[in-house]
Amino acid sequence: MAAEQSVRSPQTPATASGDTRIHNIGYRSYDGPRLGRSYARLSLYSQSLRGSYGLGRSVKSKVLPMLLFVVMCVPAAIMVAVSVATKAGDLPVDYTRYAIIMQAVISLYVASQAPQSVSRDLRFKTVPLYFSRPIETSDYVRAKYAALASALFILTASPLLVLYIGALLAELDFADQTKGFAQGLVSVALLSLLFAGIGLVIASVTPRRGFGIAAVIAVLTISYGAVSTLQAIADVQGSGGSIAWIGLFSPVTLIDGVQSAFLGASSTFPGGVGPSNAEGVVYVLFSLGLIAACYGLLMRRYKKVGL
Amino acid sequence: MWQSLEESSIAPRGPRVTPRQGPPTGPYDSRGTPRRLSGLTTGVVGVTTVDDVTVIATESLSKRFPRVTALDRLSVDVGPGVTGLVGANGAGKSTLIKILLGLSPASEGRAEVLGLDVATKGPAIRERVGYMPEHDCLPPDVSATEFVVHMARMSGLPPTAARERTADTLRHVGLYEERYRPIGGYSTGMKQRVKLAQALVHDPQLVFLDEPTNGLDPVGRDEMLGLIRRIHTDFGISVLVTSHLLGELERTCDHVVVVDGGKLLRSSSTTDFTQTTTTLAVEVTDTDEHPDGTRAVREALHARGVTVEDGSGLPGAGHVLLLTARGEETYDLVRDVITELGLGLVRMEQRRHHISEVFRNSDEQRKEAVGHGG
Numbered sequence A: 001m002a003a004e005q006s007v008r009s010p011q012t013p014a015t016a017s018g019d020t021r022i023h024n025i026g027y028r029s030y031d032g033p034r035l036g037r038s039y040a041r042l043s044l045y046s047q048s049l050r051g052s053y054g055l056g057r058s059v060k061s062k063v064l065p066m067l068l069f070v071v072m073c074v075p076a077a078i079m080v081a082v083s084v085a086t087k088a089g090d091l092p093v094d095y096t097r098y099a100i101i102m103q104a105v106i107s108l109y110v111a112s113q114a115p116q117s118v119s120r121d122l123r124f125k126t127v128p129l130y131f132s133r134p135i136e137t138s139d140y141v142r143a144k145y146a147a148l149a150s151a152l153f154i155l156t157a158s159p160l161l162v163l164y165i166g167a168l169l170a171e172l173d174f175a176d177q178t179k180g181f182a183q184g185l186v187s188v189a190l191l192s193l194l195f196a197g198i199g200l201v202i203a204s205v206t207p208r209r210g211f212g213i214a215a216v217i218a219v220l221t222i223s224y225g226a227v228s229t230l231q232a233i234a235d236v237q238g239s240g241g242s243i244a245w246i247g248l249f250s251p252v253t254l255i256d257g258v259q260s261a262f263l264g265a266s267s268t269f270p271g272g273v274g275p276s277n278a279e280g281v282v283y284v285l286f287s288l289g290l291i292a293a294c295y296g297l298l299m300r301r302y303k304k305v306g307l
Numbered sequence B: 001m002w003q004s005l006e007e008s009s010i011a012p013r014g015p016r017v018t019p020r021q022g023p024p025t026g027p028y029d030s031r032g033t034p035r036r037l038s039g040l041t042t043g044v045v046g047v048t049t050v051d052d053v054t055v056i057a058t059e060s061l062s063k064r065f066p067r068v069t070a071l072d073r074l075s076v077d078v079g080p081g082v083t084g085l086v087g088a089n090g091a092g093k094s095t096l097i098k099i100l101l102g103l104s105p106a107s108e109g110r111a112e113v114l115g116l117d118v119a120t121k122g123p124a125i126r127e128r129v130g131y132m133p134e135h136d137c138l139p140p141d142v143s144a145t146e147f148v149v150h151m152a153r154m155s156g157l158p159p160t161a162a163r164e165r166t167a168d169t170l171r172h173v174g175l176y177e178e179r180y181r182p183i184g185g186y187s188t189g190m191k192q193r194v195k196l197a198q199a200l201v202h203d204p205q206l207v208f209l210d211e212p213t214n215g216l217d218p219v220g221r222d223e224m225l226g227l228i229r230r231i232h233t234d235f236g237i238s239v240l241v242t243s244h245l246l247g248e249l250e251r252t253c254d255h256v257v258v259v260d261g262g263k264l265l266r267s268s269s270t271t272d273f274t275q276t277t278t279t280l281a282v283e284v285t286d287t288d289e290h291p292d293g294t295r296a297v298r299e300a301l302h303a304r305g306v307t308v309e310d311g312s313g314l315p316g317a318g319h320v321l322l323l324t325a326r327g328e329e330t331y332d333l334v335r336d337v338i339t340e341l342g343l344g345l346v347r348m349e350q351r352r353h354h355i356s357e358v359f360r361n362s363d364e365q366r367k368e369a370v371g372h373g374g
């Protein structure tokens, strides 16, 4: 050993100086707690959630999510201001309708944040570093899924909160408003889970971030456009019965159907006829099935990535 | 007060302070053995850890992919210390590491890491070991500090401990002010250090380093190898390091496992490699009479029938002579030649044999390995 040391050092003087630098500080071993899987999962969740708003990331990455958040909340604030000023008897929009009106903003948010949440780890091959630690595939997927869903919930529930506070300030009927607000929250919670799942599945198969963004926007908006068009055609042709079934095939109309069946929302479907209660059950099952499918697909995807 | 101030200001600046031993030990390495032997007292002062403890044990371990057999009935025991896993591209090194991390099931056979079965105790193993992948794995848009803190938390370290250990670990691997800048702007050498830091940050008992010298220049390579050596000697962490460059591992490892086509070719302590013959490295001063002392010695030795290589390919080539020692008389001969020429002897040391020689006879070795049921 000594022999090899001395053979090496004169040949590479750089090593010697490197040695000195590194030897300066003694190594301390770690005897503290190791908090294990659930803690690691929670850390990944909070880091990803913060990352969805650009926190702990560069200034550049904060701009878009923060801007979209503001864009989501400003109309609600204006509506509140108007209702308070004009002493109107009700808010200009229902709690359940707000997210449907703002769907473009929500889609844009999913499209920008889903890829940043998962595509980066895939593209820069960071995933193996996670799986070389105690956490398992399911921990990673759950943390990422929960984080994006939470971020979306913050995005979609905040304007509802603005509306609700405004409604209370305008001294609108408390029970009425509270019920509407609660229904709105259930609706956006479902929407957050659904959109997050779809966004993550698409992003997880498109390591290139740009493609991911485009693909998410395409899936969310094209499906909505196609479904709305078909519904309109069905309406014109007088086959109103098929409108509800067509609505199953885009995330936005799916949420619309669920909330008009069970959450007291008025449907945005052509003719204003939402699904019946029986059809509504199908909508709910379809939504939950889609969420489960997204989770399953993500698990499969990451099982394959492995190391 | 003055006394302690003085001590604390001297100690960190000492030439080679060895952390776990306290005071500066001057020209000694961390095990208290002289770093430099001059004169003729040579001999490999190895630290071959021949403890009974087994860090890694595999038993007839195989991994078959649809088209290739990546590991073929590999049985090997690895003790504490630095162990090299050598093999050409596709030899199955990375596959073995994935199995040992409990991330990829073996097709056949069994393996234990730190006494834990890889098939059932994956999470427990991964809590105690670190892993540095062979490929790039760093996001460019975060700083080394942020990244390593995050990875420390992924290993279960509480937030404060994660930050403290990150600062320490980055310093140990030689990253200073740079650690606050985004990783995207780092050189390959710096990136390798960050990759190493994330593998060490949770103070594992064992680290798997997959081709850590990949892409480094000779100086960076030597620094990395020095760092790897210290992971064991100073940090007390056992190391399994892979490489397809054979020469570099002999200097760093206590033990080398050679695999080829998924089969075990050889597993032995690095001192074993050197037992039959040894190479002597000689360096001399120049004088007015012999402006090129190195050459003069080479010619003189040549005249006496000793073949001398010039150590080409090594850093500092041209000033180092390499010759094969055949017992005491070679040392005496060299000493006499140098004295006759009136040159100064800078150093004369025993070098370990190049592991590549194992490969020169690799076909024979392979037969041998198969014959022994390896």
Ligand SMILES: Nc1ncnc2c1ncn2[C@@H]1O[C@H](COP(=O)(O)OP(=O)(O)OP(=O)(O)O)[C@@H](O)[C@H]1O
Pocket: B065, B066, B068, B069, B070, B087, B088, B089, B090, B091, B092, B093, B094, B095, B096, B134, B244
């Ligand atoms: N997931 C996989 N599917 C199929 N074949 C694989 C897979 N992973 C590895 N292999 C094959 O197994 C063999 C061993 O691969 P491995 O990556 O372990 O080699 P290696 O020794 O690490 O090589 P290198 O020095 O190139 O990193 C190769 O032939 C490789 O093609």
Ligand SMILES: [Mg+2]
Pocket: B093, B094, B095, B134, B210
């Ligand atoms: Mg490999």
